[in-house]
Amino acid sequence: MAVAGRWCGPLVTGTPRWHSVATRIVRTLMRSVGHWMQKASLLLLPLAVILQLASMISQGQMLVAMVFFACLFWIGRIVEGYAT
Secondary structure (H helix, E strand, O other), X not given: OOOOOOOOOOXXXXXXXXXXXXXXXXXXXXHHHHHXXXXXXXXXXXXXXXXXXXXXXXXXXXXXXXXXXHHHHHHHHHHHHHHO
């Protein structure tokens, strides 16, 4: 414990004010990025199915896209959950 000098006030310990503001900004940004990753995967997954039904991509390419978008959704959920 620090002792204050004769002419100065008590020493303030703890985290600075900017730290809490920066933490809130980073968490809000992470939550938004995770949420948008989930939205992107949910919007692009049916696009892969439609492209395969229209014979524009092969079945193997559609399966790769489905695994990629499922992983994107999962990672987005982890990022969003980590921010809260």
